[in-house]
Amino acid sequence: MIFRLENQELNSYLVCEIEAHDQVDPVSMQMLTNNSKITGLAPLLFTQMDDKKYVKYNISSKITAEMYLQGVVTRKKLLNLLSGILAGMASVDEYMIDLGAVILDPRYIFVDNKTGETNLICLPFVSRPFESDDFQGFLRDMISILQFNTDENCDYVAKLLTYLNGADQISLSDFKNLIITLSNETGEAPVRAAAPARKEVPAAKVSGTGVIVGVPSTPKAPEASKAQPAASRPSREVPPAKSEAAPAQGSAPQAAVSSDPSEKKIGLFYVLMHYSKDNMAKYKAQKNDPAFQKQPKEKKVKEKKNGSMKKNSTELFDIPGVDRADTITGISSEAEIPAPRAEKAAAAPVSGGNVVAASANKAVQNAQPKQEASTSSSANFGETTVLGVYSSAGETTVLSGGYNNAVKSCVLVRRKNRERVVINKPSFRIGKERSCVDYFIGDNAAISRSHSTINQKQGDYYLSDTNSTNHTYLNGRMLISSEEVKLASGDVIAFADDEFDVEITG
Amino acid sequence: MNYLISALTDIGLTKDTNQDAYSIRAYKSSIGSVVFAILCDGMGGLSRGEVASATVVAAFNRWADNELAGLIKKGLTENSIRNDWGRLVTEYNQKIKAYGSQCGVSLGTTLTAILLTDSRYYIINVGDTRAYEIAGDLAVLTKDQTLVSREVELGRLTPEQAETDPRRSVLLQCIGASETVVPEFVFGDVKLNAVYMLCSDGFRHEITEDEIYEKLSPYSFNDVDQLRQNMQILIDRNKERQERDNITVVSIKTF
Numbered sequence: 001m002i003f004r005l006e007n008q009e010l011n012s013y014l015v016c017e018i019e020a021h022d023q024v025d026p027v028s029m030q031m032l033t034n035n036s037k038i039t040g041l042a043p044l045l046f047t048q049m050d051d052k053k054y055v056k057y058n059i060s061s062k063i064t065a066e067m068y069l070q071g072v073v074t075r076k077k078l079l080n081l082l083s084g085i086l087a088g089m090a091s092v093d094e095y096m097i098d099l100g101a102v103i104l105d106p107r108y109i110f111v112d113n114k115t116g117e118t119n120l121i122c123l124p125f126v127s128r129p130f131e132s133d134d135f136q137g138f139l140r141d142m143i144s145i146l147q148f149n150t151d152e153n154c155d156y157v158a159k160l161l162t163y164l165n166g167a168d169q170i171s172l173s174d175f176k177n178l179i180i181t182l183s184n185e186t187g188e189a190p191v192r193a194a195a196p197a198r199k200e201v202p203a204a205k206v207s208g209t210g211v212i213v214g215v216p217s218t219p220k221a222p223e224a225s226k227a228q229p230a231a232s233r234p235s236r237e238v239p240p241a242k243s244e245a246a247p248a249q250g251s252a253p254q255a256a257v258s259s260d261p262s263e264k265k266i267g268l269f270y271v272l273m274h275y276s277k278d279n280m281a282k283y284k285a286q287k288n289d290p291a292f293q294k295q296p297k298e299k300k301v302k303e304k305k306n307g308s309m310k311k312n313s314t315e316l317f318d319i320p321g322v323d324r325a326d327t328i329t330g331i332s333s334e335a336e337i338p339a340p341r342a343e344k345a346a347a348a349p350v351s352g353g354n355v356v357a358a359s360a361n362k363a364v365q366n367a368q369p370k371q372e373a374s375t376s377s378s379a380n381f382g383e384t385t386v387l388g389v390y391s392s393a394g395e396t397t398v399l400s401g402g403y404n405n406a407v408k409s410c411v412l413v414r415r416k417n418r419e420r421v422v423i424n425k426p427s428f429r430i431g432k433e434r435s436c437v438d439y440f441i442g443d444n445a446a447i448s449r450s451h452s453t454i455n456q457k458q459g460d461y462y463l464s465d466t467n468s469t470n471h472t473y474l475n476g477r478m479l480i481s482s483e484e485v486k487l488a489s490g491d492v493i494a495f496a497d498d499e500f501d502v503e504i505t506g
Numbered sequence: 507m508n509y510l511i512s513a514l515t516d517i518g519l520t521k522d523t524n525q526d527a528y529s530i531r532a533y534k535s536s537i538g539s540v541v542f543a544i545l546c547d548g549m550g551g552l553s554r555g556e557v558a559s560a561t562v563v564a565a566f567n568r569w570a571d572n573e574l575a576g577l578i579k580k581g582l583t584e585n586s587i588r589n590d591w592g593r594l595v596t597e598y599n600q601k602i603k604a605y606g607s608q609c610g611v612s613l614g615t616t617l618t619a620i621l622l623t624d625s626r627y628y629i630i631n632v633g634d635t636r637a638y639e640i641a642g643d644l645a646v647l648t649k650d651q652t653l654v655s656r657e658v659e660l661g662r663l664t665p666e667q668a669e670t671d672p673r674r675s676v677l678l679q680c681i682g683a684s685e686t687v688v689p690e691f692v693f694g695d696v697k698l699n700a701v702y703m704l705c706s707d708g709f710r711h712e713i714t715e716d717e718i719y720e721k722l723s724p725y726s727f728n729d730v731d732q733l734r735q736n737m738q739i740l741i742d743r744n745k746e747r748q749e750r751d752n753i754t755v756v757s758i759k760t761f
Contacts, residue, residue: 010534071728113729431642435720448642449719466725467641467697482698 001123003108011060014042014108014121018053022125029124031095038095040088042110042119057121062110065118069106069142074149075156079183081111082139082160084118086176089135092122099130099268104138129287130268132169140164147427156182408506410454410461410487412439415499423461428454430495431466446470446496454487461487461504470496507624507696508761509541512733515754516741518708525555526706526754527563527615531570535578541622542570543756547635547706549680550606550613558602558615558682565598566591566619574621584693587621587628595632595681595689602682614683618648618704622696622758629692633680634707637692641700644719647692651678675707699724701759708751712744724759733757 002017018024032038033046042057065081092099103109103121110119143161148154163178164170268283412421421439431437433449441447448468455462462484465472472479473494479485487493489504509532517524525548532541546562548555569590577586595617606613616633629637631648639645649655653676654668668674679687696702701724710718720726721736737755744753 072732073728074732077729429725433716433719433723436723436725449644450642450723450725465642467643467700469643 001125006056011058012062014057014059014110016055016057016123018055024124025098025101025126028097028101028122031097032122032124035095038091040084040091040118040120041122044122044124046124055124057119059110059119061114062112062119065106065109065111065142068111068113069146071147072149073146075152075154075182077116078143078146078148079156079179080116081109081118083176083179083183084111084116085109085120085139086172086179088118088120088122089172090176092120093268093270097122098127099135100127101125104135106142132268136164136170145426156185407459408461408504410456411503411505412493412500413503415501421500423454423456426456428456429466430454431468441495441498444496444498447498448496451495452493455484463487463493468496472496507539507622507698509539509622510730510733510759510761511541511543511757512730512737513543513754513756514734514737514741515752516745518750518752519745519748520750521752523553523556524752525549525553525559525615526708526752527556527559528704528754528756529563529567530756530758531567533570533574535575537578537582538624540574540578541758542566542574542619543622543702543704543758544617544619545635545704545706545754545756546615546617546681547633547708547752547754548613548615549683550611554606554609554611554613555615557605558613561602562598562615562617562681565594566617569594582623582626582628584628584691587630587693588691591619591630591691592689595630595687599681599684599687606682612683614680616677616680616706617689620702620704620758622702622760625696627692627694627696627702631690631692632687633677634675636705636707636710638703638705638718639694639697639700640703640719640722641697641724644715644723647694649690651690652676653678669711674711696760698760701757703758704756706752706754708749708753709740709744709755711751712747712749713740717743722757724761727759733759 001019001022004015004017006013006015029046032041032044036043042059042062044055044057047054047056068077068081089099089102092102101123103123108121110121111117140161143157143164148157159178159182163175270279410423412423413419414421425438428439429437429450430439430441430447430453431449431451432441432444432447434440434442436450441451446469448466448470450466451468452472453464453466455464463472463474463479464484465479465481467481474485474487475492476494487502487504489502491502493500493502511530511532513528513530515524515526515528526545527548528543528545530541530543532539544563544566546559548557548559550558573590577590580586602613602615616635618631618633618635618637619629620637621628629647631637632651634650634652635648636650637647639647652674654663654671654674656678657663657671658665658668663671681687701722703718703722718740721740722733727733727736737757741753741755
């Protein structure tokens with residue numbers, strides 16, 4: 001299958017060309033094409049031109065989940081997306097389509113930015129069987145690289161990750177209930193209503209808001225969903241940040257077992273929703289019964305979760321769990337992300353494994369002026385361990401650094417004064433506006449308030465200019481506005497006239 | 507080009523009416539998405555300021571609805587904008603003046619409007635409402651047409667003195683109350699990941715440029731909700747600092 005994007009007048013479509021080796025599942029195809037609006041799925045239609053066959057998904061006015069989750073993510077946004085994904089999965093099963101036919105990739109999940117409505121892409125092909133592990137892994141991977149809004153209480157993230165890490169096979173209804181509970185904690189419903197884009201001549205307090213979105217950039221063909229889970233088990237129970245009673249798991253009782261669909265094929269989703277030994281046995285029996293068999297696709301070898309720390313994503317993310325209620329308001333949320341990640345690591349309530357990002361090694365670095373109230377926050381938490389500290393034999397500990405050792409570290413050395421700047425965030429900002437940069441240059445007027453950003457992607461470091469007045473240069477060449485260039489050790493970066501040498505190790 | 511758009515207005519602490527008027531229109535055109543935003547700050551006792559500002563906003567909106575497409579088809583140029591908008595300003599200056607003398611009153615309005623396309627922005631300005639470009643830095647794109655800013659230009663006042671001078675709100679010209687009106691036009695290249703902001707003077711007397719940047723820079727919000735929150739914070743701050751006038755801010759982020 002080949003994917004591409006197509007625009008027709010006001011509509012946008014994701015077009016999948018069906019190739020000779022793709023095996024179409026006629027039942028799924030029927031289900032998907034005959035039902036024009038299935039909740040949670042992108043509407044599709046089948047077309048044929050000469051001997052080329054296509055399936056077109058209507059994704060008008062939508063952005064990819066990847067784009068939706070860019071930048072700082074709020075609780076509302078994430079919970080919204082998760083409940084949208086679950087709703088889509090529920091629909092798939094309801095229509096007796098194999099859950100494995102859904103593309104679990106944030107580049108192929110579409111969200112309406114205004115309404116929050118989520119659409120999954122369900123392929124009408126014979127697919128490989130759905131594995132709960134894959135789903136958990138996909139969710140974990142997606143959540144773990146996000147930057148969360150630290151103005152909010154980020155407990156919910158810890159609860160989500162705990163839940164995803166917790167069981168061997170998660171129950172989708174439990175997960176859905178968890179999300180509902182988390183949404184209700186702030187009294188907000190997951191999906192928000194659309195806002196109109198035009199307002200005129202107001203009286204007292206009026207506001208107008210809206211978003212206009214162009215066409216998302218053409219995606220590459222989706223890689224087969226990663227089978228390796230970012231596995232981790234917390235090595236010790238760490239009490240949650242707030243004094244809430246029950247832990248995240250099992251926050252809602254499981255739905256009661258209902259009717260038993262004897263003849264029809266039992267979907268995995270059904271089993272998860274109505275778990276009982278009988279159902280499980282039936283499902284397993286059907287799995288082995290040739291009458292219910294699907295064509296097996298290539299199997300992926302998966303690493304078993306065994307408590308050892310393996311994280312394949314090399315990207316860092318903010319560690320939630322800091323209560324910001326008593327910090328100064330009115331300061332932009334980005335500013336609140338404190339520099340010393342070691343502190344946040346110590347404060348992390350649960351799933352200590354995943355929350356590795358702040359290696360204790362990379363403790364407090366560079367000229368970060370915004371210590372503010374963050375130092376007091378670690379006092380709120382009970383017993384926590386600092387990552388990277390080995391305890392005596394007999395106790396399970398977390399590997400130091402904690403993530404894939406192939407991660408390189410990047411340091412900028414300022415020529416003016418030999419100052420060392422460690423790039424310790426996935427999106428590292430440089431400029432002279434204290435409240436929204438990670439490295440503040442205060443003694444050079446030629447630097448803009450937001451001058452440049454260094455982004456980490458898959459272990460590499462990329463420099464880009466953020467509309468600075470006096471520009472950003474790499475090895476003497478000026479960067480243009482949307483350009484991202486990869487950094488290598490020995491490069492020389494200039495922010496206006498301020499030069500820095502790049503050191504990349506690892 | 508994609509846009510995140512939000513706007514807020516507040517009657518302020520002491521006024522009986524809100525004489526600021528604004529409008530934002532977004533269109534899909536043959537040259538991509540375009541946004542037309544306009545802000546007018548009316549003046550004149552009772553509700554006359556409201557009439558003046560609303561009238562000019564409505565007139566420009568009619569132009570946008572009816573003429574803009576044609577202009578784009580022929581090829582949008584600085585000259586065509588100067589002609590159309592200049593014509594409107596002259597026409598409404600006369601109309602509002604006539605209305606005023608009919609009623610025996612004096613009324614007028616400022617005007618700041620911006621047309622954003624994929625590549626260029628086109629701005630018209632009369633009075634002391636402002637247009638800002640907030641990207642890597644914060645830049646005020648328009649020049650205030652006030653008495654004190656002229657004094658500053660002539661070297662007779664420093665900018666700091668101008669801010670606290672009692673005549674700081676005295677305009678050199680405004681639509682409806684001047685003999686003739688000569689608008690300022692500003693044209694430039696649209697930046698990606700930048701915020702174009704229009705505001706009335708009530709929004710920017712009591713807060714600093716740093717504070718504006720902190721809340722409205724393209725890196726300080728990710729969606730309309732956050733943008734609106736940030737704008738509200740700035741409005742509230744103005745009121746805490748006893749700003750008395752109506753306060754309006756319109757923000758458009760390109761991405």
